[in-house]
Amino acid sequence: MANVGTHAPRREGERDLRTLPKAHLHLHFTGSMRHDTLQELAAAQNLRLPRTLAEQTALKVEPSARGWFRFQRFYDAARKVVNSETIMRRLLREAAEDDLAEGSVRLELQIDPTSYAPFVGGLTPAIEIIVDEACAIERDLGISMGIIVAASRMRHPLDARILARLAVQYAGTVMGFGLSNDERRGDTSSFAAAFRIARHGGLASVPHGGELLGPPHIHEVVDSLEPTRLGHGVRSIEDPRLLATLVERDIALEVCPASNVSLGVYRDIGDVPVPQLARYGATIALGADDPLLFGSRLLAQYEAVRGMGMTDREIADLAAGSIRASRMSETEKHAQLARVNAWYEGEG
Structure with missing residues (x-):
């Protein structure tokens, strides 16, 4: 008989990803909106939504200026319903509730x-x-x-x-500039x-770069904006020397x-090079970006990398x-x- 207090090791792939403590560092304000909330607000304001938004169809566009224009059109349509303090507060709280339900212990939301x-x-x-x-x-929620x-x-x-000068005035809860x-x-x-x-005001530098454009653009972002984190950066995989620089500079x-x-x-979710980036030693924070438009929240990103063959x-x-990449205090991080280690060891 097993000793009281011991835990049998969990089998590979059976650990519950929902209970894995994680930080969500790439989520946009309007893009975080629940689809039900969008529909409710649009109906209340007599706003007609584009079919893709109305039917909760995950957006998929071509990688071109035309494709981005289509994405932006849908984003702008959703943003039209966010027209009061009450709605702003509601969206932020619902985003936090959704993240908390998926195991997030930290949410750094971009607006x-x-x-x-x-x-x-x-x-x-x-x-x-x-x-x-x-x-x-x-x-209220503890996240x-x-x-x-x-x-x-x-x-x-x-x-x-x-915006940068204004953001610095709220340094603390405002922890980054993007x-x-x-x-x-x-x-x-x-x-x-x-x-x-x-940066001089104590904020993290967190610009986007390296999703739609490749290594030359990432070099420009790194050299000009001195990022603490890089929003996306996935295409650094195309230049091992650049990737080594990102790893070296943490x-x-x-x-x-x-x-x-x-x-x-990328054509399919399995083509996104998360395992390869991890093997190079990159620090990676998975994010949902705009789940309202892309159809999947943070937990789905962790499920996706499990589907890529990554071990628990x-x-x-x-x-x-x-x-570690978040702006939580060192005590909170520790x-x-x-808790992450306990999740893996079967004690969580």
């Missing part, structure tokens, strides 16, 4: 407040609302929260500087001043497999990497990393 400022009285109130609700969520203020490549770099939208638009180096402002990659397939970067030990290492 460009410019899109919501007209409905709440300006940029400052928009950030105030998000920061206040994030703090309330931490108290650790961080906010990334993101500039858009589609706007002037001076707008990015304004740059999103179509990587093929804008001049990356022209956003360097905004990122300097953010620049974590926020890899979003469902996004990569929906945006036509390797998946636990991915989760540990996401926690506690959560112990």
Whole structure:
């Protein structure tokens, strides 16, 4: 008879991925919306949704400017329903609830407040609302929260500087500064001043790069914006020397497999090179990006890498990497990393 308190080892692939502690570091505000919430809000506002959104069909587009335009059109259609403080607070809380249900212990959610400022009285109130609700969520739900203020490549770099200065004023709950939208638009180096402002104010540098464009673009992002983490970065696999640099500098990659397939970067989920990146020693934080459009949340990304043949030990290492790459306190990280190990050892 087994001793009381011992645990039989779990078989490979049988550990419950939902109970694996993990940090979610790549999730966009509007893109986090539940489909039921979108439908409810659209109906209440008499807004007609595009068929893809109305039918909850996972978006899949060609990897071109035309494809991105289609993606952006759907995103903008969803964003139209987010037109009040009450709705903003609701979306953030529901995103946290969904993450918590999938085993997230930390959510660092990205928002460009410019899109919501007209409905709440300006940029400052928009950030105030998000920061206040994030703090309330931490108290109410127990999930650790961080906010990334993101500039858009589609706007002037001076707008990015304004956002960076504002973000620094809320350093703490606001822990990062990002740059999103179509990587093929804008001049990356022209956003360097905004990122300097953010870094000097104590914020992590977390720009997008290396999904739609390959290694030359990643080099430009690394050289100009000095990222702490790289949003996506998956195409660094195409240049081993570049990947070695990312590993050496400990620049974590926020890899979003469902996004990569929906945006036509890879044909199938099994083609996303998460195992290869991990074997090179890259720190990887799996993310859902925009689950409203891509049809799968964070847990599905972990299920996908299991389907790629990654072992439970390797998946636990991915989760540990996401926690280390987060902006949780060192005390919190230590506690959560112990829980990851317990998950693998069968004690969780």
